[in-house]
Amino acid sequence: MFLAWNEIIKNKLRFTLIIGVLMLVAYLVFFLSGLANGLASLNREAVDKWDADAIVLTEESDQSLTQSSLSIDAVDEIQADETAVLGQLNAIAQTGDLKAGVSIFGINSDEFIMPEVIEGEEFTDANEVIAGDALKDEGFKLGDTLSLSSTKETLKIVGFTDQARFNAAPVLYTTLETLQLVKFGETAENDSQISAIVVRTEDISATTDENGLATIETETFIESLPGYTEQSLTLNFMIYFLFVISSVIVAIFLYVLTVQKISMFGVMKAQGIPSGYLARSVIAQTAILAAIGVAVGLGLTLFTGAFLPSAVPVAFDIPTMLIYGVVLIAVAILGAVFSVLTIVKIDPLKAIGG
Template structure:
C-alpha cells in the first residue's frame, strides 16, 4: 500500500486520468441504474400500492388485464382471503390545453385497492375520480373536468393520491358505474357487471379457482407481462453489464501501459530482492485505491444529478442496488489489473535492466 500510494502521489496526472475514466463509467452505471428503476416504477406504481398476491384474468387474455373480460358473476368461482374487483381502460384526458394519457381504474371504494387520498377527498358521486399526483406535473388540479378521447362522458378530479401510475400512465380511480359509462357509453346499462380482473390477497393460490376460463397470475409475473416492461428492463440491464466489461478493459489497458513503461524499474526492484508478491500486491492496492475514489465520486455525482433533474425524467435511485454495482465496479477494476500483475511476474531482472 505504501508503494502504491507514493507512486500515485508522484504521478498525479496519470492516475487522475485513470480515476476520471472510472468515475465517468461508474457515473453512467449509477445513472442507468436509476433510470431503469425509475422506468420500472412508472409501470408498476399503482400495482405495488395494491400490496396484492395475485390477479385473476381470463385464460385467453395472456396475462393482460386490458385484454381480459369478466363479469361480477365470475366471483362465484373465486375463493381468497381478500378480493377486489377492477376494470381498466386507457384514454387521453384533456382539460383546455392540458392533455395526458391516463389509465382509468373502476373499483369499489370499500375494497382494499382503494388508494389513500393525499389531497382533496375520495370519490363519492358519479364521474368523480381520484387522480395520480403525477397529473399535477401536467398542470391538472382539483376540480378539473376531464374530457376523454373514448367517450362523451366527463370526469371530475376530486382528489389526488401519491405514486399511482400503471404502464407509465397516471391512474384515475373511480367507481365501477362511472368506469362502465366511460367504457360502454349508452350500452353501460347492459354491461353493468363487466370487469377486467379480480385482485387477490391470499396465502394459498392453488385453490383460488377451478374455472378453466380463468387464470391466476402472481403479481410479479403480471407486472413483467406488461407491454414493454421486460424488454425495457433487459435493455438497460444489458447496457449496465456491458459497462462493467468496458470498465475492466479500460483499467487493464491503462495499467498494462503503465506497467510496460516501468519494466526497467520493476526489474531493478526485483534484482534488489523485492518479491513478485509484494509488487503484485502494490499494483492491486493501487487499482483498489483508484477504483474506490472513482466509484465514490461517480456515486456522489449521480445522486446530485438525480436531485436536480425535473420530475419528467423518471430516475429513482435504489441505494442498495447502487452499492452492489459500486462493489462490482471495484471488483472488475481489480480483475483488469491481473494483466499487469502477470506482466510483472514474467519480468526477468537481468533483461529488464539491460544485463
C-alpha cells in the same frame, strides 16, 4: 499499500486521468441504473401499490388487463383471503389546453386496492375520480373537469394520490358504476363486467378452478406488460457491458503503466523484493483508484438527480447502486491481473539491461 499510495501521490496527473475515466464509467452505470428503475416504475407503480399476491384474468386475455373481461359474479368463485374487483379502460383526458393519456381504474372504495388520498378527498358521487400525482405535475388540479376521448361523459378530479401509474400512464381511480358508464354509455348493465380480480392469498394455486380464468402472480403479470421486459433487459445489458468495458479500460491503463515501469520493477526484484509484494501493490493501487472513481461517480449521479426535472423517469435505488459500485471495483481489480502477470514474468537482469 505504502508503495501504491506513494506512487499515486507522486504521479497525481497520471492517476487522476485513470480516476476520471473510472468516474465517468461509474456515473454512466449509476445513471442507467436509475433510468432502468424509473422506467420500470412508470409501468408498475399502481400494481405495486396493491400489495397483492396475484391477479385473476380470463385465459384468452394472454395476461393482458386491457383484453380481459369477466362477470363480476366470478368473484364469488375465488378462494382467497382478500379480493378486490377491478375494471380498466385506457383513454385520453383533456381539460383546457392540457391533455394526457390515462388509465381509468374502476374499483370498490371498501376494498384493499382503494388508494390513499394525499390531497383532496375520496370519490363519493358518480363521475368523480382520484388522480395520480403525475397528472398534477403536468398541470392538472383539484376541481378540473376532464373530457374523455372515448365518451361524452366527463370526470371531475376530487383528489390526488401518489405512485399511481400503470403502463406509463397516470391512473384515474373511480367507481365501477362510473367506469361502466364511461365504457359502455347509459345502456351499460351496472357493474356487470370487470377486467380482473386482484387477490391476496397464501395459496395462489387454489385461487380458482373455474374454466376460462387464469390466476397470475403479480410479478409475472408485471413482466407481461407491453415493453416492460424488453426495456429492462436492454438497460441491464448496457450496464453489464459497461462492467466489461470498465475492466478492459483499467487493464489497458495499468498494463501500459506497468510496461513503462519494467526497469523499476526489475531493480526492485533484483534487490530482493518478491513478485508477490509488487503484485499486491498493483492490486491495492487499482482498488484505491477504483474506489475513488466509483465514490465520485456515485456522488455526481446523486447530485445530478437532485436537479433533474420530474419529467425525467429516474429513480435511484441506493442498495442497487452500492452493489454496482462494488462490482465495478471488483472488475477493475480483475483487469489489473494482466499487469500482475507481467510483473511476475519480469527477469531482473533483462529489465535492468544485464
